Amino acid sequence: MLLNTIKENMAKFIQNNPQNFVEELDMMQIWDQPLMGVASASDPLWEKLKEPNVIGPDHLTPDEWLSGAKSIISYFLPFTEHVRSSNRSKGLPSKEWLYGRCEGEIFNNTLRKLIVRLIETAGGKAVAPALDERLTVANHVSNWSERHAAFIAGLGTFSLNYSLITNLGSAGRFGSVITDLEFEPNSRPYQEIDEYCTKCGECIDRCPPLAITKKGKNAESCSKFLDKMLKLNKPRYGCGKCQTAVPCEYQNPTLI
Template sequence: MTSEDIIEDPLFKEYKKTIGAYYLMPQEAVELSFGDGSYKEGTVISIVLPINEKIRQSNGRQTIWPSQEWALLRTHEVQYFTELIDFLIDLLQSKGYRTMAPAHSEWFKIMATEPNGPSSNWSERHIAYAAGLGTFSINDAFITEKGIAVKLLSVVTELKLEPDRREAKSHTENCLLCSKGSCGACIKRCPVNAISAEGHDKMKCAQYTYEEESKKLAKSYEGESTVGAGCGLCQTHVPCQSRNPMKNTL
């Protein structure tokens, strides 16, 4: 599932205010990679990759640590993402449109911000939101029409495309708790109480998903210990796992 959004969209400027001055607008991302004045016009393409059903189901059966399948996705995703991104970049460049992937650039950074915890200078979820592909949720994660158990990528290209329309009335519309005050299934699923009706504690979550115990688990699953095993219990065995729960369709 892909969508596009024009670079001139005022929401990108708003992100600089709501996230912080370190957060990059698409023009800035292009110029960091290709030099001052290199940006002329273009589009940001946001891509939603639903996680395979078998991986979703296996993690849905877990109550404390992620399943082997979920953890191995974490181990191999960098390679999968890089191959897909390279394919897209080559395709668009072969047609004459300069293209780059901000989150895969050498200048991409994740900063430790106070008091909110880790924050990056390019956010795939904010790009997907700008492109009208879904909304955030009580646990921070992004709920698309294909659910919350998804991975997100994006590229910035000189190709000018008609943007998709954003229809959400709020940035958390697809979450049952945020919109209707019901559900809260992800709160109960989180093994370290990192989610509450007030939101998501990124520090607690980061500690659990990527630190020492998680690294050991990844190793025991024959995965890559340095990247950890992840967790995603809040994204599986929940009403929003594979669909937008605010819609009746399955």
């Protein structure tokens, strides 16, 4: 019941909230309707994420973020066709993508706060790790990974360039909220961590600093390129060439 209320409120928010529209770009809409999944806080995968070859011991479990945690609500916000198609050229990121990355994340934070508020109004406790002062990112690794939360909640799998591919593709952003209320978890319609990636290799040629190879993505080289983009486009940055003009841009390529 509460989950439906959350879904309905998210849908209305995406349609009506002014933060989802960019005035400077002719009221461009940033996000389309999201996908949502629920993971159980007692899923054994949360402990597995602490293994050094998965994320590492600093990654916090839901219970470490919120004592008594029962469920994790995870969602994927897909970029609109307008934002995605603008970034299909090669080379530098489009202006629309830069706004999508930066103004889009401001909207994403407001959406996280909306979910927290709805849960608290219903008498539950809720924490959005991305908004919590305990959140850290060190050496390109965070103590709360939105992608791994989405993987556990059944939303999609990793890929050659490490993007998480959902049934609405990879061009978008994730968010999550941990709560002590119990919701029915979603099943995971996959067995392998990269099952939705066909290994077509099309993202390899898209990457300006050649950070992607057949073996995976070099986070350092991607990060340096993003720093350059920040210098050129301050206060905005972004790239996302590996998520546009590729078969996994807006769909699950294994279902084509």
